[in-house]
Amino acid sequence: MEEINIDFHIHSRYSGGTSQDMSIPRIAEEAYKKGLNVVGTGDATHPRWLKHLERNLNGDGIYSTNISKTRFIVSTEVEDRDRVHHLILFPDLESAHSFRDAIRPYSANIDSDGRPHLSLSGEDIAGIANDHGCLIGPCHAFTPWTSLYKSFDSLKQCYGANTKHVTFLELGLSADTDMADRIAELQDLTFMSNSDAHSPWPYRLGREFNRLSVEEVSFDEIRMAVERKSGRRFVLNVGLNPREGKYHETACTRCYLKFRPEDAKKLGRRCPECGGVIKKGVRERISELASWKEPRYPPHRPPYIHIIPLAEVIGMALGIKTLRGRVQIEWEEMVEKFGNEIQVLIDASIDSLIKYDQKIGSIIKAFREDKILYDSGGGGRYGKPLYNRSIKERFYDLSQRSLSDFQS
Numbered sequence: 001m002e003e004i005n006i007d008f009h010i011h012s013r014y015s016g017g018t019s020q021d022m023s024i025p026r027i028a029e030e031a032y033k034k035g036l037n038v039v040g041t042g043d044a045t046h047p048r049w050l051k052h053l054e055r056n057l058n059g060d061g062i063y064s065t066n067i068s069k070t071r072f073i074v075s076t077e078v079e080d081r082d083r084v085h086h087l088i089l090f091p092d093l094e095s096a097h098s099f100r101d102a103i104r105p106y107s108a109n110i111d112s113d114g115r116p117h118l119s120l121s122g123e124d125i126a127g128i129a130n131d132h133g134c135l136i137g138p139c140h141a142f143t144p145w146t147s148l149y150k151s152f153d154s155l156k157q158c159y160g161a162n163t164k165h166v167t168f169l170e171l172g173l174s175a176d177t178d179m180a181d182r183i184a185e186l187q188d189l190t191f192m193s194n195s196d197a198h199s200p201w202p203y204r205l206g207r208e209f210n211r212l213s214v215e216e217v218s219f220d221e222i223r224m225a226v227e228r229k230s231g232r233r234f235v236l237n238v239g240l241n242p243r244e245g246k247y248h249e250t251a252c253t254r255c256y257l258k259f260r261p262e263d264a265k266k267l268g269r270r271c272p273e274c275g276g277v278i279k280k281g282v283r284e285r286i287s288e289l290a291s292w293k294e295p296r297y298p299p300h301r302p303p304y305i306h307i308i309p310l311a312e313v314i315g316m317a318l319g320i321k322t323l324r325g326r327v328q329i330e331w332e333e334m335v336e337k338f339g340n341e342i343q344v345l346i347d348a349s350i351d352s353l354i355k356y357d358q359k360i361g362s363i364i365k366a367f368r369e370d371k372i373l374y375d376s377g378g379g380g381r382y383g384k385p386l387y388n389r390s391i392k393e394r395f396y397d398l399s400q401r402s403l404s405d406f407q408s
């Protein structure tokens with residue numbers, strides 16, 4: 001068995017609000033430096049992106065380029081009639097074409113938007129995906145705009161008779177395993193942590209990723225890992241602390257003031273400070289859905305490591321906010337020395353990191369041990385690890401859980 005790092009969910013330059021740099025050569029180059037073995041192509045129902053994929057990718061199933069060793073799995077995100085987003089993984093480019101043909105009559109923007117809106121239900125889409133040999137699951141399942149649990153209270157309400165075809169759930173930047181494993185109906189699903197990146201830079205691409213244990217890199221092996229068959233499985237979820245997510249706390253979408261759920265209700269979800277709308281946070285939504293007060297990990301659940309991109313770690317160490325200039329130079333040097341960014345963040349020994357740079361090493365150690373303090377996000381504004389505290393204060397133990405708590 002080998003272990004591979006995969007980010008399944010990104011967008012091409014043909015989705016709204018994305019960087020023009022989202023081309024296959026650029027993604028292949030940056031993903032390799034990040035340490036991703038496989039990246040989702042995203043947007044695989046868009047005609048021009050499909051052409052771009054066919055010009056730039058070689059192989060069948062999992063595709064390679066002549067740019068780097070990072071490979072690609074064909075993927076897309078679609079929005080259903082209830083504005084729920086679904087992630088779809090295709091066995092190959094041909095199945096993306098036939099899936100596109102099947103959904104085309106139900107979409108007005110499939111030729112213009114990389115993430116098309118469909119006038120179909122989640123149940124319909126899961127059925128079509130299954131007919132084409134695809135894997136499907138809900139994206140960023142708890143966010144307050146375009147997610148399964150924004151529109152529904154259960155998987156069944158969304159996917160109906162096709163719920164059995166849903167084998168994974170994407171946690172999204174504002175949630176993690178600790179939160180989602182309070183919901184009984186999710187115990188059998190594999191959790192995914194993906195970046196949903198809109199630009200190729202390593203502080204976006206792979207800012208969340210999954211580590212899978214497989215026999216070789218193929219679509220069938222990845223499918224087996226998602227379905228946890230024959231020993232193939234996800235061995236790690238890695239991503240931001242949910243406190244960093246834009247919709248973690250219940251907060252005002254205009255002035256970002258945060259509210260306790262009971263206060264938000266009393267206020268009729270209107271901000272008394274500025275009159276803006278108070279948006280229900282992921283934490284509050286999960287509490288509503290939760291079957292248990294504390295998470296219950298099914299035996300198959302891998303640990304979840306909270307980390308931030310290396311450029312931000314270096315910025316913290318240097319006390320610099322901009323990720324270019326000195327931070328960029330230091331980043332290049334570290335990636336050169338350790339092989340790739342994921343090696344530095346997850347795999348390199350703390351001793352070797354501290355030997356390389358005392359401050360950077362200590363910060364990464366604190367992340368791995370989950371001892372970082374956060375100012376949580378909400379209302380559409382990202383949270384952040386607290387930069388201005390002294391290192392000592394920042395490592396203050398919030399009685400957060402650490403990696404060893406997961407390992408049974």
Ligand SMILES: [Zn+2]
Nearest residue numbers: 077085139146
């Ligand atoms: Zn989405």
Ligand SMILES: [Zn+2]
Nearest residue numbers: 009011077196
């Ligand atoms: Zn997306």
